[in-house]
Amino acid sequence: MRILYIADGRSPTARNWITHFIKPENQVHLISTSDCKVIPGLASLQIQTVAFSGTGASKPQTPSGQLSKMRQQAPLELRTFIRQWLGPLTFPKSVGRLRGMIEQLQPELVHAMRYPYEGIIASMAKNQAPLIVSVWGNDFTLHAKANPLIGYYTRRALSKTDALHVDCQRDLRLAYQLGYPKESRAVVLPGSGGIRREVFFSPAQPRPLSPPVIINPRGFRTYIRNDSFFQALPQVLKKYPDARILCPAMDHEPQARKWVEQYGLEGNVELLPLVPHGQMADLFREAHIVVSPSTHDGTPNTLLEAMACGCLPVAGDIESINEWLTDGQNSLLVNPADPQELAKAIIRGLEDQTLRQTAEGINQKMIDERANYQVVMAQAESFYSEVAGD
Numbered sequence: 001m002r003i004l005y006i007a008d009g010r011s012p013t014a015r016n017w018i019t020h021f022i023k024p025e026n027q028v029h030l031i032s033t034s035d036c037k038v039i040p041g042l043a044s045l046q047i048q049t050v051a052f053s054g055t056g057a058s059k060p061q062t063p064s065g066q067l068s069k070m071r072q073q074a075p076l077e078l079r080t081f082i083r084q085w086l087g088p089l090t091f092p093k094s095v096g097r098l099r100g101m102i103e104q105l106q107p108e109l110v111h112a113m114r115y116p117y118e119g120i121i122a123s124m125a126k127n128q129a130p131l132i133v134s135v136w137g138n139d140f141t142l143h144a145k146a147n148p149l150i151g152y153y154t155r156r157a158l159s160k161t162d163a164l165h166v167d168c169q170r171d172l173r174l175a176y177q178l179g180y181p182k183e184s185r186a187v188v189l190p191g192s193g194g195i196r197r198e199v200f201f202s203p204a205q206p207r208p209l210s211p212p213v214i215i216n217p218r219g220f221r222t223y224i225r226n227d228s229f230f231q232a233l234p235q236v237l238k239k240y241p242d243a244r245i246l247c248p249a250m251d252h253e254p255q256a257r258k259w260v261e262q263y264g265l266e267g268n269v270e271l272l273p274l275v276p277h278g279q280m281a282d283l284f285r286e287a288h289i290v291v292s293p294s295t296h297d298g299t300p301n302t303l304l305e306a307m308a309c310g311c312l313p314v315a316g317d318i319e320s321i322n323e324w325l326t327d328g329q330n331s332l333l334v335n336p337a338d339p340q341e342l343a344k345a346i347i348r349g350l351e352d353q354t355l356r357q358t359a360e361g362i363n364q365k366m367i368d369e370r371a372n373y374q375v376v377m378a379q380a381e382s383f384y385s386e387v388a389g390d
Contacts (some may be wrong), residue, residue: 051087
């Protein structure tokens with residue numbers, strides 16, 4: 001099968017899918033919306049930026065480069081606003097080039113990963129090849145509602161999508177509400193393609209609670225209540241003054257450093273750079289608690305990875321998360337906007353060894369049954385064959 005992926009080629013999620021389907025019997029192509037490293041075995045790699053996703057920051061002499069540089073230096077909320085409101089202006093140029101690439105490659109199946117903006121431009125450039133689009137975390141709950149224009153393009157793209165991949169039942173329900181035909185194909189599978197158990201597994205010996213280790217792997221996003229997280233930490237440290245708090249992908253965030261100084265967390269919080277995917281498993285195996293204070297989400301990859309490594313989840317109590325987590329059984333669920341509630345949950349998770357052990361057993365079984373990479377990708381292969389055979 002000739003398979004074309006339209007995705008951000010830097011994404012571990014996208015690369016998980018792509019590497020699985022690079023086999024002698026397949027010819028796999030990637031059109032990436034950002035510069036990325038070549039994946040061994042690809043038949044071709046081309047770059048097509050959309051909504052300022054390129055590397056213009058390295059070329060400040062161009063208008064697009066100036067805008068990209070401004071976006072990188074701007075606060076997160078402003079960067080998101082710029083991309084959501086001005087990004088659609090880039091669609092015509094991106095679609096024109098993408099259509100030419102698709103006509104040249106003549107794929108038998110096209111898989112675009114996330115609606116804003118890969119799925120949108122893929123649907124606008126669509127030819128006769130069936131189009132699968134993956135829904136990532138907040139495509140419907142956040143981005144499609146960001147402004148009327150993105151909402152319009154999302155609904156239009158759904159009407160042109162032949163098959164849908166979602167990572168939670170909630171997003172399938174929302175897709176139908178947004179106009180996706182109920183008679184069209186759909187599959188619910190973890191967005192990353194599942195958890196590689198040879199990488200993400202529990203430590204052989206129980207973790208000593210000396211010192212307690214808490215990890216927040218969500219980075220900085222508009223829907224992650226890191227303000228609540230950092231406000232909660234002083235209360236946690238009153239109970240556990242030697243606790244280590246690991247924060248991957250936050251070392252370059254000025255706001256994170258301000259919070260560390262504001263709340264006197266310098267001796268406990270470690271603001272880390274973006275950690276390579278495989279090395280995250282080692283951090284998760286160090287941690288007792290994983291904190292995911294999100295207000296919008298699908299099924300977060302980092303949350304499943306942390307569960308696979310035995311961490312007790314403390315997460316926002318939202319619909320998609322409820323498909324995996326039950327408060328007091330395999331997790332503690334909170335209002336992510338309430339620092340006091342978040343702090344109490346973290347402290348309870350550290351105090352209650354029985355809960356941590358029970359949750360670990362439940363979560364290990366759940367990962368093996370519902371999120372094991374080999375199991376999930378076998379289902380994905382069947383889905384591809386069904387869609388391509390229609």
